[in-house]
Structure formats: structure tokens, C-alpha cells
Amino acid sequence: MALPTLPTRPVADPAAVVQGDRYRITVLTEGLLRLEHSPDGTFEDRPSTFALHRQQPVPEFRVVDQGTHLEVVTRRMRLTYDKGPFTTSGLSVAVLGAVTTWHSVWRYGQDDDGRNLGGTARTLDEADGAVPLEPGVVGRNGYAVIDDSSSLLLTDDGWVAPRDDGRTDLYVFAYGHDHAEAVRALYAVSGAQPVLPRWALGNWWSRYHRYAADEYLALLTRFRAAGLPFSVAVLDMDWHVTDVDPAISSGWTGYSWDREVFPDPRAFLAEVHRRGLRVTLNVHPADGVGPHEDAYVAMCAALGLDPTDRDPVAFDVTDEAFLTAYLDVLHRGLEDDGVDFWWIDWQQGSHSRVAGIDPLWMLNHFHFLDNARGGRRPLTFSRYAGPGSHRYPVGFSGDAVVSWASLAFQPHFTAAAANIGYGWWSHDVGGHMFGAKDDELATRWVQLGVFSPILRLHSSNNPFLTKEPWSFGPEHEAAQTAALRLRHRLVPYLHTMNHRAAREGVPLVTPMYHRWPRHPEAYEVPGQVAFGSQLLVAPVTGPRDRESATAAVRAWLPDGVWVDVLTGLVYDGGRELVLHRDLTSVPVLAPAGALVPLDAADVPADDPVEPDALEVLVVVGADGGLTLVEDDGTGDGLDEARVVRTPLTWDQAAGVLTVGPAAGATGVLPAVRTWTATFVSVAGGVAPVATIEGGAVEPGVVRTADGHLRVTVADVPVGAVLRVGLGEAPELRPNDVAGRLHRLLDAAQVGFELKRRVLEVLTSDRPLHVRLAHLAALDVPASLRAAVEEVVLARASA
Structure with missing residues (x-):
């Protein structure tokens, strides 16, 4: 069976090309240049893992040849080049109309002083807080660069080829602070994000645990009885035989059902499907195929090997014959049993026996294309493998540590991924390993998951590290249950944004500066995100303080009027502020005129049709x-x-x-x-x-x-x-300041007399500045004072 291929348009329109003996400049868009230098004068026109579509509508540009150097000018940029080998003094691109002027010139080989706004990272394995991010295509200086000089090339027959050494191949993005347009240019050249299956947008259940079939089905029954919808069932590595002779395999790799716990896999998968869930199985392919595997003889036959030798079939992603058999033989039978897609758990680095071939990229690319056969909407689940990986969702971010620091980093990590077009991260909600039991941390992580691209509960192989909501205290169980139901209720909105992401080049979750790039405040709230076209979310990533019984999160509201759709509190925008929420809520803000479609069911079905x-x-x-x-x-x-x-x-x-x-x-x-x-x-x-x-x-x-x-x-x-x-020009109602203050103070863990005095002072008929001055004179803990001031000052009319 031939390997599947991607549609490509790799050869640029000649009208967009400015070429010399050893250089070639391609004006791909008014803000994106391809810059090539080749010592032998040969240039590469095959598609790369990053660039599939260099044939773009030719933008307006002019070329000025000054003899010693030439200039290429578009509406957005001016390239100056001395026609020689690329050097810092001889090659530069000035961003035109950028907010920053003296910093807005890119020079070849010069550091950008850390002004790139970041993209994403291959994995969060063992991360306990922030990790370094690879560059994205947007920066505070107005430019960014993708170096495509060493990426793989795609051949016409569906296979790959490494690059020739010595050639430089750069893509310079010069969009100033029009960050969203820079990302659209990325998609134009690299390919769009695909439309995900609707069911992928619901809740995923995952746990590293040796489930038995009856145990897993009983769990799904209990979820349904508790009104907890799930649309994807994930089986970690213990679905397959793991007790293997170490001389043959580590046991991490496996393709044969463990019949001790799954005696009838086909019947099990059919029952999971009947309940409305899809199924993905974890696979660690690095050990190849041992002689104990069900498919061993068939694999040997496909590759011309003698199965009587009992030698393991080595994993070799650089061998086209092996990769073809890997898909057609090794996985096909399991898919025929009912496996919908694969969790590719590759952790063995980016090298193979052929320089430049990253096994992770190869697995992502070929699994995704293979999953599309038969007219299906494809899906894979794997780690990030560099620019262009957005074409192969969904991303698995890896095994993060259970900690507040990990939680605090994930909103920024998710949003910044939009800077490299990577819109569909799935995190281990609640954290994967280590750490300590913290019910509040788990609850806030689930709430973050609701407003993440994918919500997937997961944990490591530890009997005490569980994510079922009933594993936590009553208030936490209630809050997590409400969050998981809300996620499924949001699917109509999410699926609309899913189509928007594919068609308009706007990821579901984006940083605030994509929408408001000329507002400095948008860069100061890295954890606050735009969630689709209608909502802003400021996830709560820190614990409640005792006195106010709320957690605080710093936010910025653009100009206009905003309403928290979960609490109903109305705010005047155009300011930075600190928002306070009890355990039941996180700030989810919509502007006047927002429309958000939801499933109307209080408890939606598992299959979010x-x-x-x-x-x-x-x-x-x-x-x-x-x-x-x-x-x-x-x-x-x-x-x-x-x-x-x-x-x-x-x-x-x-x-x-x-x-x-x-x-x-x-x-x-x-x-x-x-x-x-x-x-x-x-x-x-x-x-x-x-x-x-x-x-x-x-x-x-x-x-x-x-x-x-x-x-x-x-x-x-x-x-x-x-x-x-409703009648002409309806208005938002005034905030019920007195009622909200009473509820907030009632929950506060402070003295009763202090509560009474605070309520009396803030609900009196005296001018606002007098009330706030009086409040300042009371011995109110700082956190509680800030929380009550938020309510009083939400609207100017207070």
C-alpha cells in the first residue's frame, strides 16, 4: 500500500522571485520573505516539513538594484541585501510602520534580545513550572524568523529526504505588531489547522492504570450516573501485554491486547462506542515488534524476514518498508477491532539513523494521514515536533508535575503556542506525577481545562493519584462536576471556533496581544486568553486566601463593557484590575454584543452530537x-x-x-x-x-x-x-452590589463585627470616595479589602 501524501504547492510563482547566481529571494506575502543562499547556485523547490505552499498570490513589491546591493520593498517591509553570502552587515529587513522603530530591523545572525514572544515546546515532561519556549513568528520588535535550512523534504511518492548541507533557507516574518496576520501567513505557507472531529472537543478520560474491561465499563457507568459526560476513552499502555522477557522488550512497547484484563477487545471497544465514546490507545513504538506479539509473523512476512529466527523487528522510521508495514499490518488489525486513533507516546529524542529525520515528526505525519483513510476526519495524539506540527493535532504536552507552578504556567504555554500556529494542545489536567494531594489545585486545573483546546483528565500510575471528581471533597466534587458539564455544553461554540480556526487561521486560544497588539497591557497578562471570538478567560492558577475565601487573578479588560457570564457581574473596561473568585468560578468575560451558543442540556450526552x-x-x-x-x-x-x-x-x-x-x-x-x-x-x-x-x-x-x-x-x-x-435598546442591569457584598462577606473568614461594619460602610449612601476612604481606615485584611473593592468598583456608576 502506498504511503499517503499531503496536497502541496511548493514552487513559488516566478513573478514573486528575485534571483542571483547564489541567492534567491521569494516574496511570499507582503510581510513574509523566503531568503535562500546556495554556494553551488542550486535551490530547493520541494516541500519541507514546514513549507508546503510557496505558491502564493504575488503581492505588490518593487525591487531597487543599487549595484552594490539591492532592495526589495513591500507595504510592510524593506529588505536590503549586498548580494553576497548572508552576513549581519549585508542582509537586513526593516519593518515598516512598526510600533518600535529603532529595534524593528532584523539583521541576519543577530540576536533579537529575547523579544520574540515565544511559540511552544516539544514537551512538558517533568516540568514543574515554566520551561523555555521555541520561537514563534511574532515578536515585540515586529519580526521573527523560521530557519528551515535543515528540515526534512517531502518527495512526490509520499516519502522524505534530508536536506543538502551548506544551503541557507530562512523565512522572515515582518508583520510589525500585526501578530494575528503573521500567524495567518504561517498557515498560508505551512498549511492550515485541520477541522477536528466534533467529539474531540468533549471531555477525555485518561489514567495510567491497569484497567480490566469490566472495571473500565463500570467506571463509565458511574460517570454517567453522576452526570459526568466523556466523549473520548483513553487507554494508557496497560491495554497491551507489559510482562515481557527483558531480552525481547522493555514491556513499554506493545501491540497485543492483554487478554487477562481484556479477554474480548472487540466486544469491549464496541460497548464503549455504544455508549458514545471514541477510543485511543497508547503506543510506545521504540522497541519495535517482538516475537511475542500477535502481529509478529505478519510483520516478518511483510518485511521478508524469517519469523523462526525469533529476532525482534527493529523500529526504523527511516525505512519506508518498515513504516508501511507498521501502519498496514501492525496497527490495522487493532483499528479493525475498533480503535479510533492513536496516542503516540514517543519520548526517545529527535534523532534516527538518518541525520535530519526526527522519528516524532515522522510518526505524527504518517499516523495523521493514515487515520484519514476511508473518508474519516483524522486525529492523532502526540508531542510537538517543530514548525508545521499544527497540521497533526492533537498535541500531547507530556508529563507535568502536580504543582501550582505547573498550573500557573499552562495558560501562558497554551496561548503562546498560537504564535507558531499550534492551536490544539491537550494537557494532563491535574498534573501527571509527583506533587501532593491538593483538592483546590485539582479543581482549578479542571476549570482551566474547560477553557483549554482539549480537556483531558490524566494521572500517573499511582493508586492515590486519581482524577475522578468523587475522589475529592464535596465542594471540589461539585465544582469539578459543574466544570465537566460546562465543557460539553460549550461544544456548539467550540466546534464553531474549530471551523473558524481551520478556515480563518485563528486558533481557539490566543494571547491577548493577538487581538489588541498596540495595547501594552495586553502583553502584561500572559495567562489571560481570548477563548474564541466571543470570550476572554483569566484562569485562576493560585489558591484561595483564608480571609476572603477567594483566589485572585490579575487581568486586563479592553475598552467597553464586559460581563462575566458565569457570575453576571458587569465591568467597565479600559483598565487593569485584579479579579477575585470563589471555588465555583473563574473569570469568563464577554463584551456587549457577544453571542455564545451552548448545548441547552444541563447534563449533556457523552457523544456531543x-x-x-x-x-x-x-x-x-x-x-x-x-x-x-x-x-x-x-x-x-x-x-x-x-x-x-x-x-x-x-x-x-x-x-x-x-x-x-x-x-x-x-x-x-x-x-x-x-x-x-x-x-x-x-x-x-x-x-x-x-x-x-x-x-x-x-x-x-x-x-x-x-x-x-x-x-x-x-x-x-x-x-x-x-x-x-425584548423591546428597543435593552440595557444591562446595575450590579447588585449589596447582595454580592453580603455573599462575599458571609464566606469570608474574618470577625463578624468586621463583616457588619464593612457592609454598612460600603452600602451607605455617602459618596464613593468617602466610602472607600472609610474602608481603608478599617482593619480589613488586604485580600478581603481588594475583593470587596472589586465589586464596588466594577462599574463607574457604583
Whole structure:
């Protein structure tokens, strides 16, 4: 069977090329140059592991040949080059229109003074806090470089070839502070992120533990009884035989089911599928295929080896015949049993017997392409292997230490990965190993997981290191249960952003400076992220203090009005602030005009299919729009004939939410749906009305205890237009300052008299500055004082 290939357009349009005897300059986009130098005058046009699509629309540029040097100028940059071997003095690119001017010139071979904003790292194995990040394509100086000089080349037959030594091949990104556009240029040349299967966006259950089939199924039954949805079942290495003669194998590598614990693997996998979950198995391929393996004889036959010799079949990813058999023989039978995709747990470094061939990249590339056979939407689960790895999601970030330091680093790590286009990290939620039991740490990690690309609970092989929510105290079990349910409720929004990531080049999780690059404050909150187009999240990564019973997180809100959709608290933006949250919540902020579609079920199903009932969170105060994207789950997700789009529009002046009509492959949706419009923290005095295709219907109307207004309309045909109106120009309601202060103070671990005095002072009718001055005179612990001030100062009208 031939190896699968990627579509490529590797040869640039000649009109984009400026070439000399030993140099070649390709203007790929107005902000991206390919710079090559070759001592023998030969240049490389084959696709590399990074660059698949050098054939791009030719941007406007001009060439000025000054004799001793030449200049190439676009709207974004000016290259100056002396036509010789690349040197610091002879080759430079000036960023035009950059915020920083005297720092905004890239020179070949010169350090960027640490101003690159970072990309990601191969792994978080054994990380206990921050780790160094490889460079991304964005920087504070306005430029960044990818050195592609030694990456692998892809050949027409689907195989790979190493580079010739001595040639320099650079990609210079000069987008100033237009960071999001630099990432789009990366995708244009390297290939887009694929559309993930919808089910990958739900909760994943994983644990390094020698499960038996009945034990695993009993666990899934208990999860369902507890209202804990999971869409992916992960089996770590103990699915296969591990008790092996050390002369044959370490036991880490294996491809044969351990029949002692999985006597009927096919029946087990079928039952997991029947419950609505997909299955991935862990594989450590480094030891090759021993004579004890079920597929040993077939592997020997495929490779022309004599199985009677009983010699292990060596793992050799540089051998095309081996890799073909590895996929077609070794894995195919297991996939026929019901394995949906593979967890490739390669930890043996980046070297092989052929210089330049990284086994991790090879495994990621070929497993991903192989998983797409038969029209399936492909998925792999593996570590990062350098620029271009975004094409092979999902990323496995490795075995982080259980600690607050690890948790604190992961939001930054996840967001910065967008700087190299790597949008689908999956972390070991709760940490993998070492550390100590800390219920609060585990809960905050699960809450981070909700607002991460992938939520996967995992832990090491330790009987005390468990992640089932009932393993923790009652308040933590409740908070984790709520978080896991919320993750599945978010799938309609997540899948819409999944399509956006593939089509528009915007990862699900991005740093704040991608959206607000000219605001210095955006660079000062590395753990705060944009979560899709509608939400900002400031994960809580530190413990609660005793006095206020809250945890604090530093944040920045851009201009405008923002509402925390989990608490309903309304904030004026345009400022830095410290947010405080009890164990039940993290700051999830939406601007006026935001629309967030959710599964309406309080306890969603395990398989997060297109739901019969949807809820749309609406933040009034400005116009808003979002198109809900769904699909039939087959192919690559980019075929419009398989996609259905439902427009959601909020008209602030008219006070009307319009839903639909759905267009496209509507056959994949339920024929009718129930829609709930939840107007977050909307003021009273509104009179909800609803129409379907212009005809009035009687909606269900509920005002919730937290101040939201829920308007529900049942039996809306999929192709109809639903309108829900509140009346002209509805407003957000004033914050219930007194009520919020009472709840906050009630939970605080301080004296009762102090609580009473603080409440009286802050709810008096005196001017705000007088109240705050009085508060300062009281002996209030600093953390509690900051928490109550947040509530009082959330809106200027307080």
C-alpha cells in the first residue's frame, strides 16, 4: 500500500522571485520573505516539513538594484541585501510602520534580545513550572524568523529526504505588531489547522492504570450516573501485554491486547462506542515488534524476514518498508477491532539513523494521514515536533508535575503556542506525577481545562493519584462536576471556533496581544486568553486566601463593557484590575454584543452530537453576530456540501435576537429544535416576545436567581427564522452590589463585627470616595479589602 501524501504547492510563482547566481529571494506575502543562499547556485523547490505552499498570490513589491546591493520593498517591509553570502552587515529587513522603530530591523545572525514572544515546546515532561519556549513568528520588535535550512523534504511518492548541507533557507516574518496576520501567513505557507472531529472537543478520560474491561465499563457507568459526560476513552499502555522477557522488550512497547484484563477487545471497544465514546490507545513504538506479539509473523512476512529466527523487528522510521508495514499490518488489525486513533507516546529524542529525520515528526505525519483513510476526519495524539506540527493535532504536552507552578504556567504555554500556529494542545489536567494531594489545585486545573483546546483528565500510575471528581471533597466534587458539564455544553461554540480556526487561521486560544497588539497591557497578562471570538478567560492558577475565601487573578479588560457570564457581574473596561473568585468560578468575560451558543442540556450526552436544544447567551448593549457552524462529521470538514450554518444576530437598537435560517447540509440537524435565548444580566422592564417566520408564538420566560432572563421557544423548524425581542435598546442591569457584598462577606473568614461594619460602610449612601476612604481606615485584611473593592468598583456608576 502506498504511503499517503499531503496536497502541496511548493514552487513559488516566478513573478514573486528575485534571483542571483547564489541567492534567491521569494516574496511570499507582503510581510513574509523566503531568503535562500546556495554556494553551488542550486535551490530547493520541494516541500519541507514546514513549507508546503510557496505558491502564493504575488503581492505588490518593487525591487531597487543599487549595484552594490539591492532592495526589495513591500507595504510592510524593506529588505536590503549586498548580494553576497548572508552576513549581519549585508542582509537586513526593516519593518515598516512598526510600533518600535529603532529595534524593528532584523539583521541576519543577530540576536533579537529575547523579544520574540515565544511559540511552544516539544514537551512538558517533568516540568514543574515554566520551561523555555521555541520561537514563534511574532515578536515585540515586529519580526521573527523560521530557519528551515535543515528540515526534512517531502518527495512526490509520499516519502522524505534530508536536506543538502551548506544551503541557507530562512523565512522572515515582518508583520510589525500585526501578530494575528503573521500567524495567518504561517498557515498560508505551512498549511492550515485541520477541522477536528466534533467529539474531540468533549471531555477525555485518561489514567495510567491497569484497567480490566469490566472495571473500565463500570467506571463509565458511574460517570454517567453522576452526570459526568466523556466523549473520548483513553487507554494508557496497560491495554497491551507489559510482562515481557527483558531480552525481547522493555514491556513499554506493545501491540497485543492483554487478554487477562481484556479477554474480548472487540466486544469491549464496541460497548464503549455504544455508549458514545471514541477510543485511543497508547503506543510506545521504540522497541519495535517482538516475537511475542500477535502481529509478529505478519510483520516478518511483510518485511521478508524469517519469523523462526525469533529476532525482534527493529523500529526504523527511516525505512519506508518498515513504516508501511507498521501502519498496514501492525496497527490495522487493532483499528479493525475498533480503535479510533492513536496516542503516540514517543519520548526517545529527535534523532534516527538518518541525520535530519526526527522519528516524532515522522510518526505524527504518517499516523495523521493514515487515520484519514476511508473518508474519516483524522486525529492523532502526540508531542510537538517543530514548525508545521499544527497540521497533526492533537498535541500531547507530556508529563507535568502536580504543582501550582505547573498550573500557573499552562495558560501562558497554551496561548503562546498560537504564535507558531499550534492551536490544539491537550494537557494532563491535574498534573501527571509527583506533587501532593491538593483538592483546590485539582479543581482549578479542571476549570482551566474547560477553557483549554482539549480537556483531558490524566494521572500517573499511582493508586492515590486519581482524577475522578468523587475522589475529592464535596465542594471540589461539585465544582469539578459543574466544570465537566460546562465543557460539553460549550461544544456548539467550540466546534464553531474549530471551523473558524481551520478556515480563518485563528486558533481557539490566543494571547491577548493577538487581538489588541498596540495595547501594552495586553502583553502584561500572559495567562489571560481570548477563548474564541466571543470570550476572554483569566484562569485562576493560585489558591484561595483564608480571609476572603477567594483566589485572585490579575487581568486586563479592553475598552467597553464586559460581563462575566458565569457570575453576571458587569465591568467597565479600559483598565487593569485584579479579579477575585470563589471555588465555583473563574473569570469568563464577554463584551456587549457577544453571542455564545451552548448545548441547552444541563447534563449533556457523552457523544456531543448536534443537540435538539440549544441555548444562546446574549450580552445586550451593542450589536453582535455569530454564525453557528455544524457538519456531518465526515471528510476534512472543509467541503461546504457537508456543512450547515445558522446565523445568530443581535440588533441592539431593535432589541431583537434573530436565529436562522439554517443553510447548507441541514439534513445533519434535527428537523426541529428548541432554542433558549439567555440574556445575561439584562435589566428589568423588558417584555419578551417571539415569532417563527413572522408568526407570534408564546415563549417560556424565566428570570433566574442570578439576574439572567431566559426565553425559550420550542419546535422551531431548522429552516425557519426565529426572532426573540425584548423591546428597543435593552440595557444591562446595575450590579447588585449589596447582595454580592453580603455573599462575599458571609464566606469570608474574618470577625463578624468586621463583616457588619464593612457592609454598612460600603452600602451607605455617602459618596464613593468617602466610602472607600472609610474602608481603608478599617482593619480589613488586604485580600478581603481588594475583593470587596472589586465589586464596588466594577462599574463607574457604583
